[in-house]
Amino acid sequence: MEPDRPADPDDEDDEGKTTCTPIGWVLLPGLLGVSARPRAAALVSAWAGVLVLASVVVPFVPGHRGDPSALIASATALAVAPALAWARRHRRSTAVVRAAAPPDVAVFTMPAGPGRAALAVCGTPGEVGAAVPLRDGGLRVLVGTVTGPALSTPAGRRAIELAFRRHAGQARQSLPQLVEALDQVVRALASAGDLRATVVQVDRAGLLDAVRCGSPDLAVATGHRATLAGVPAGPAIGSTAPAGPAVSGRVTSHHVAVVGADVTEAHGHRWTGVLDQVAGDEDPARTAQRLTRGPGGVRRIGPVLVVDLRTPSGG
Structure with missing residues (x-):
């Protein structure tokens, strides 16, 4: 019978990281996107989206690799940012x-x-x-x-x-x-x-x-x-x-x-x-x-x- 392996502190850290939704990480690109013009908002969100996908392979942002809901939350937030910028400009132009x-x-x-x-x-x-x-x-x-x-x-x-x-x-x-x-x-x-x-x-x-x-x-x-x-x-x-x-x-x-x-x-x-x-x-x-x-x-x-x-x- 194989003896139980002592718990590895690093495993606990990894587990804790996967449960953290990176809402704050996408907040800054989102705010920049909404306050900028639609084209600039799209560029900011696209670049942030590339970093989100990269974080799935290299988990430098907690949550994206082990928590699908975090990945969905980030993708949704970055997609909404240019849409809000366009809507804001559209309201002004239609006035x-x-x-x-x-x-x-x-x-x-x-x-x-x-x-x-x-x-x-x-x-x-x-x-x-x-x-x-x-x-x-x-x-x-x-x-x-x-x-x-x-x-x-x-x-x-x-x-x-x-x-x-x-x-x-x-x-x-x-x-x-x-x-x-x-x-x-x-x-x-x-x-x-x-x-x-x-x-x-x-x-x-x-x-x-x-x-x-x-x-x-x-x-x-x-x-x-x-x-x-x-x-x-x-x-x-x-x-x-x-x-x-x-x-x-x-x-x-x-x-x-x-x-x-x-x-x-x-x-x-x-x-x-x-x-x-x-x-x-x-x-x-x-x-x-x-x-x-x-x-x-x-x-x-x-x-x-x-x-x-x-x-x-x-x-």
């Missing part, structure tokens, strides 16, 4: 809807707190416009024009818009911090040139704040006339002017219009009269489209943003 408009102007409508907003872009040289709906029901919009040969190219303008979308989606970043991030991007893209822009933020309660950087003042509807909001003006983004911290201004009107510098330059001293259309029309999409009309029937000029906080966001 922006293209409205009916003539072929020479594109008008996009979106929720703006309790109201609605419309952004009109015309593809004019130097035009920059981007909108980012926030998860809490708020909205951030960039309206501007660029100067300089490097920034005026389609690639330069798109790089600025992509940078705005990336930073604007970070709700904890304030408007001055967002402008500072854009300033760094513009300076990195070109040593000569700047971005004359207004950045608008509407929170879920309908409070509207704006930062002006070398751009025209915002127009607000007062009765049947449009007046200027009096938002503090700062230097253009990326300009050689002394770069102090951007100052945001609160706009109390429920009906606001923001136009690019090219719009005011085209209309000259009559541009404030053109903005009277803001007070005379309750449809943000129609108003934004009308404000893009150049003087004398010339080509449309954009971008134009119209925010109506009186219009229900579901309408």
Whole structure:
């Protein structure tokens, strides 16, 4: 009769390892995947999946080799991460809807707190416009024009818009911090040139704040006339002017219009009269489209943003 073999402490350790589900090990890739873009989320999860499969052969992560449920839990978590990232981005993109408009102007409508907003872009040289709906029901919009040969190219303008979308989606970043991030991007893209822009933020309660950087003042509807909001003006983004911290201004009107510098330059001293259309029309999409009309029937000029906080966001 063979004597009983003394228990090996190493066996107990191995047994203990096989009963440990590595939820924490997949938590970090999962969080990175959900917070990133869908493509980045898929790459992060794919790399983590390779490590999960490798851990079956070389058990450097407890649980994957001896506990099938742990392997299933890891695989499921890593598969769900890019799906959640895609769903998050899809919800944001479906919040922006293209409205009916003539072929020479594109008008996009979106929720703006309790109201609605419309952004009109015309593809004019130097035009920059981007909108980012926030998860809490708020909205951030960039309206501007660029100067300089490097920034005026389609690639330069798109790089600025992509940078705005990336930073604007970070709700904890304030408007001055967002402008500072854009300033760094513009300076990195070109040593000569700047971005004359207004950045608008509407929170879920309908409070509207704006930062002006070398751009025209915002127009607000007062009765049947449009007046200027009096938002503090700062230097253009990326300009050689002394770069102090951007100052945001609160706009109390429920009906606001923001136009690019090219719009005011085209209309000259009559541009404030053109903005009277803001007070005379309750449809943000129609108003934004009308404000893009150049003087004398010339080509449309954009971008134009119209925010109506009186219009229900579901309408």
